[in-house]
Amino acid sequence: AQTVTQSQPEMSVQEAETVTLSCTYDTSESNYYLFWYKQPPSRQMILVIRQEAYKQQNATENRFSVNFQKAAKSFSLKISDSQLGDTAMYFCAAVLGTNSKLTFGKGITLSVRP
Amino acid sequence: DTGVSQDPRHKITKRGQNVTFRCDPISEHNRLYWYRQTLGQGPEFLTYFQNEAQLEKSRLLSDRFSAERPKGSFSTLEIQRTEQGDSAMYLCASSLRQVYNEQFFGPGTRLTVL
Numbered sequence: 623a624q625t626v627t628q629s630q631p632e633m634s635v636q637e638a639e640t641v642t643l644s645c646t647y648d649t650s651e652s653n654y655y656l657f658w659y660k661q662p663p664s665r666q667m668i669l670v671i672r673q674e675a676y677k678q679q680n681a682t683e684n685r686f687s688v689n690f691q692k693a694a695k696s697f698s699l700k701i702s703d704s705q706l707g708d709t710a711m712y713f714c715a716a717v718l719g720t721n722s723k724l725t726f727g728k729g730i731t732l733s734v735r736p
Numbered sequence: 737d738t739g740v741s742q743d744p745r746h747k748i749t750k751r752g753q754n755v756t757f758r759c760d761p762i763s764e765h766n767r768l769y770w771y772r773q774t775l776g777q778g779p780e781f782l783t784y785f786q787n788e789a790q791l792e793k794s795r796l797l798s799d800r801f802s803a804e805r806p807k808g809s810f811s812t813l814e815i816q817r818t819e820q821g822d823s824a825m826y827l828c829a830s831s832l833r834q835v836y837n838e839q840f841f842g843p844g845t846r847l848t849v850l
Contacts, residue, residue, distance in 0.1 A: 667841040713778050721792050722767060724839060726778030
């Protein structure tokens with residue numbers, strides 16, 4: 623089965639602190655792509671960061687970085703210097719085959735406290 | 737605004753009625769996807785097109801659902817004989833052809849079936 627699992631339903635972090643969101647996946651494919659998407663309340667989904675499975679180097683985008691552990695099939699998102707605007711639902715997603723469809727986890731609600 | 741647009745944004749209908757949603761992708765994107773998102777869950781893949789060809793349909797897409805993308809531009813998703821279980825957010829996304837490319841999401845159409 624090709625699945626994406628986010629086991630934490632919600633997290634809270636103080637503004638300016640660092641938070642890590644967890645994600646695991648399962649696939650038999652050798653080539654795949656992993657994503658974190660952000661969905662703010664009542665707003666559309668936007669891409670936060672992307673990781674190609676064949677790349678060993680962890681992707682970074684400004685305050686956002688990933689810890690990609692291929693053997694463990696783990697793909698966590700670290701948000702540094704959390705800001706109030708980071709409050710949103712975060713979805714881990716993957717393209718696990720050749721058809722480019724995204725398989726999403728259930729999401730995690732992140733609240734940044736002032 | 738050159739992003740993905742969806743119309744209508746909200747639709748309330750009575751059980752048994754037919755509804756149709758429209759998605760306009762980013763103009764140069766040749767792949768278009770439909771997802772369904774229920775409250776508190778991640779989006780689930782329904783179907784996708786490359787240009788005008790519908791390449792894959794999920795088992796979630798029952799016979800009451802049909803999608804088209806005439807001329808490879810906008811797409812429509814029709815639900816016939818709606819049921820209360822069809823109540824959800826219907827998301828459209830578009831991307832360029834490569835599987836690793838970012839999917840850009842529209843704002844979604846929220847369907848409520850009474």
